Amino acid sequence: MRGNPLWAVPLAALTDTNERPIFSASRRPPSPPVISVPASQAPPIPPGPPPAELRLVLVGTVVGGDQSVGIFVDETSKATLRLKLDGNYQGWRLSSVHQREVTMVHGELSETLTFPKAGGATPAPGPAVAESAVKRGSSHTAQYD
Numbered sequence: 224m225r226g227n228p229l230w231a232v233p234l235a236a237l238t239d240t241n242e243r244p245i246f247s248a249s250r251r252p253p254s255p256p257v258i259s260v261p262a263s264q265a266p267p268i269p270p271g272p273p274p275a276e277l278r279l280v281l282v283g284t285v286v287g288g289d290q291s292v293g294i295f296v297d298e299t300s301k302a303t304l305r306l307k308l309d310g311n312y313q314g315w316r317l318s319s320v321h322q323r324e325v326t327m328v329h330g331e332l333s334e335t336l337t338f339p340k341a342g343g344a345t346p347a348p349g350p351a352v353a354e355s356a357v358k359r360g361s362s363h364t365a366q367y368d
Contacts, residue, residue: 275314275329279304281336284320291320295336 243251282303283294291308306317319326324337 275332277315277327277329277334277336279312279315279327279336281325281338284322284325286320286322293317293320293325293336 278298279295280298281293282296285292285294289308293306295304295306295312296302297304304312306312308317308320310317315327315329317325318328318333324335326333326335
């Protein structure tokens with residue numbers, strides 16, 4: 224072999240180099256890294272289901288002896304819904320019906336729905352347009368809507 228005579232020496236034979244490194248101040252090999260085992264943690268408690276949200280608007284009631292009914296509009300789908308007393312809708316049970324309010328129960332939750340206040344409700348646009356057209360003398364009336 225030409226060149227450096229150390230090329231002929233196998234690296235396994237140079238044990239002193241590993242045991243006493245040249246660039247270490249103490250000339251000792253670095254201590255092996257300490258692997259810390261994290262303390263065992265209890266798995267997190269999964270969150271419970273979100274509270275059931277009642278998305279109904281009360282639009283009417285029929286109060287009778289044993290045939291009381293609540294009439295609702297589902298805010299999500301805009302569908303009209305009629306529930307008899309003790310009827311269920313998405314886990315909510317109609318527990319009581321009065322003239323201007325109903326009570327819905329879901330497990331331990333209870334919500335009372337009432338009609339909107341008379342001053343707070345806005346009239347439907349259809350009849351208002353027809354009435355204003357009649358006042359102006361237009362031939363457009365509610366029967367053509």
